[in-house]
Amino acid sequence: MLELKHISYQVSSEEGELGILNDISLTVPDHKLVVFTGPNGGGKTTLAKIIMGLVKPTAGQILWNGQDVTDLSITERARLGISYGFQQPPRFKGLTVRKLLTIASGNEKLSKDQCCQYLTKVGLCANDQLEREVAVSLAGGEVKRIEIATIRARNGELMIFDEPEAGIDLWSFARLTETFEQIHRQGKATMVIISHQERIISLADEVVVVAGGAIRQRGSAEEILPLILSDTLGSCPVMTKEGAAK
Amino acid sequence: MMETQVDRELLEKIADLIGKPVGAFNIRKDTGCDGRQSTEHIKIDSRTDGKSGIDIRILDGTVGETCHIPVLITKSGIEETVYNDFYIGENCNVDIVAGCGIHNCGDQTSRHDGIHTFHVGKNSHVHYTEKHYAEGDGKGDKIFNPQTIVYLEEGASIQMDTTQIRGVDSTKRYTKIICGKGAEAIVTERLLTHGTQLAESDMEIVLDGEDAKGRVISRSVAQEQSSQVFYPRMVGNAKCFGHVQCDSIIMGDARIRSIPEITANCTEAQLIHEAAIGKIAGDQLLKLETLGLTEEEAEDCILKGFLA
Numbered sequence: 001m002l003e004l005k006h007i008s009y010q011v012s013s014e015e016g017e018l019g020i021l022n023d024i025s026l027t028v029p030d031h032k033l034v035v036f037t038g039p040n041g042g043g044k045t046t047l048a049k050i051i052m053g054l055v056k057p058t059a060g061q062i063l064w065n066g067q068d069v070t071d072l073s074i075t076e077r078a079r080l081g082i083s084y085g086f087q088q089p090p091r092f093k094g095l096t097v098r099k100l101l102t103i104a105s106g107n108e109k110l111s112k113d114q115c116c117q118y119l120t121k122v123g124l125c126a127n128d129q130l131e132r133e134v135a136v137s138l139a140g141g142e143v144k145r146i147e148i149a150t151i152r153a154r155n156g157e158l159m160i161f162d163e164p165e166a167g168i169d170l171w172s173f174a175r176l177t178e179t180f181e182q183i184h185r186q187g188k189a190t191m192v193i194i195s196h197q198e199r200i201i202s203l204a205d206e207v208v209v210v211a212g213g214a215i216r217q218r219g220s221a222e223e224i225l226p227l228i229l230s231d232t233l234g235s236c237p238v239m240t241k242e243g244a245a246k
Numbered sequence: 247m248m249e250t251q252v253d254r255e256l257l258e259k260i261a262d263l264i265g266k267p268v269g270a271f272n273i274r275k276d277t278g279c280d281g282r283q284s285t286e287h288i289k290i291d292s293r294t295d296g297k298s299g300i301d302i303r304i305l306d307g308t309v310g311e312t313c314h315i316p317v318l319i320t321k322s323g324i325e326e327t328v329y330n331d332f333y334i335g336e337n338c339n340v341d342i343v344a345g346c347g348i349h350n351c352g353d354q355t356s357r358h359d360g361i362h363t364f365h366v367g368k369n370s371h372v373h374y375t376e377k378h379y380a381e382g383d384g385k386g387d388k389i390f391n392p393q394t395i396v397y398l399e400e401g402a403s404i405q406m407d408t409t410q411i412r413g414v415d416s417t418k419r420y421t422k423i424i425c426g427k428g429a430e431a432i433v434t435e436r437l438l439t440h441g442t443q444l445a446e447s448d449m450e451i452v453l454d455g456e457d458a459k460g461r462v463i464s465r466s467v468a469q470e471q472s473s474q475v476f477y478p479r480m481v482g483n484a485k486c487f488g489h490v491q492c493d494s495i496i497m498g499d500a501r502i503r504s505i506p507e508i509t510a511n512c513t514e515a516q517l518i519h520e521a522a523i524g525k526i527a528g529d530q531l532l533k534l535e536t537l538g539l540t541e542e543e544a545e546d547c548i549l550k551g552f553l554a
Contacts, residue, residue: 089533092551103547154537
């Protein structure tokens with residue numbers, strides 16, 4: 001179980017202290033799929049990074065399976081089963097896809113077949129990709145899919161994905177949602193996914209709307225989706241105007 | 247052939263050799279010849295012009311054979327310049343593995359300057375591997391100044407892979423490859439310096455013949471107070487294609503100068519150069535840490551991959 005208790009993150013700016021996250025408390029039960037959604041700049045990614053240890057909160061506590069991990073390093077959290085798929089994964093000159101999957105799996109002897117399975121599940125042809133470098137020559141969508149494959153290979157108890165759909169084409173997107181469904185069905189991992197996509201949101205056991213550095217709403221996908229859609233339309237002046245013209 | 251534990255370790259490091267090599271070989275140890283074997287197609291002889299070194303003659307049509315010519319320096323204070331000339335016939339496909347290992351536990355300088363000249367005949371392909379490695383806890387410097395000159399005849403090609411990872415106090419490398427019609431030169435250079443080491447690599451690829459191709463891929467890591475200078479030059483004198491790519495990772499208080507130069511003396515010459523120097527990106531370290539590596543392990547993994 002993941003517990004966030006009174007998490008705040010403030011940064012100093014010219015106008016004084018700026019609250020990126022303000023007193024967020026949240027519990028994610030085991031094996032649930034929770035989607036963080038909300039407007040850009042609302043604090044979703046910061047919150048996810050705080051769980052992984054990529055950002056240190058200025059106040060509050062993070063508990064993972066009852067253990068206080070607030071002061072643990074990224075590496076220590078990773079070894080406790082927390083994993084993180086970056087929105088914009090870094091590229092590595094010289095590091096092959098196979099090597100990256102091997103590191104992720106923690107199994108030095110990860111077989112070619114196993115690597116292929118991870119890649120196939122994200123819609124990549126393993127034979128073409130395995131020995132390629134995760135370098136600038138890979139297309140953005142490919143790097144993103146490889147990133148998701150590393151999280152699968154990691155096989156952690158907690159999987160955090162930051163906008164996994166960003167940069168992925170429609171074809172692969174269908175496969176991506178299938179992947180999340182499948183992981184969820186297997187019931188071994190807890191998932192936190194940051195997403196704006198209706199199809200991903202609709203997979204969630206719980207949807208958390210993060211905006212203005214706070215949790216604005218929580219509920220099931222059925223409850224939250226209509227609210228998001230109406231809010232989106234309501235706050236868009238063009239849509240309102242067109243609607244009015246009818 | 248007398249072999250000590252130091253010899254065995256050096257041979258493995260520089261030539262991946264375990265035990266006696268298969269095929270043609272010449273092992274030079276502390277200025278003497280410690281073993282030599284010619285084969286039916288590869289003849290190795292001492293030079294006859296008074297200079298130190300060997301002549302290697304590879305007959306036309308030699309395919310799939312390997313020639314090892316490692317050099318070991320295990321005594322402090324040895325300084326030598328060695329001239330090795332390779333005459334490779336037509337239609338060959340051979341692997342040549344050179345390399346030098348210095349074990350210097352003394353206070354005097356150990357230096358090996360290997361001057362290699364390759365004459366590669368028509369339509370022959372040579373894969374030339376050269377590893378430099380030095381160890382020893384003495385105060386004496388461990389120095390390599392290799393020169394490699396390659397003449398590629400029509401349709402000939404060379405893939406030259408050089409590696410120098412750690413231990414070498416000072417190196418000044420000079421490489422020149424002249425490509426004839428349809429010839430191709432691919433040079434990969436891997437270098438890691440640390441401490442107060444110095445490394446300079448001066449390279450000139452001359453694309454003389456029509457449809458000649460040249461490619462230089464240089465990757466280096468400079469750590470601590472070490473410094474490196476790269477000067478790869480590609481000259482296009484005909485319809486040709488050349489690409490120079492230099493990437494360096496800089497760490498600590500190291501310094502790197504990278505000066506790629508391309509010269510076209512023909513309107514049909516197509517030449518590209520790229521050079522980049524930068525530190526290890528923070529997001530690369532973070533990504534590997536999220537996969538369970540410590541910061542040190544992540545750094546090591548990035549450097550190993552980069553220099554692989």
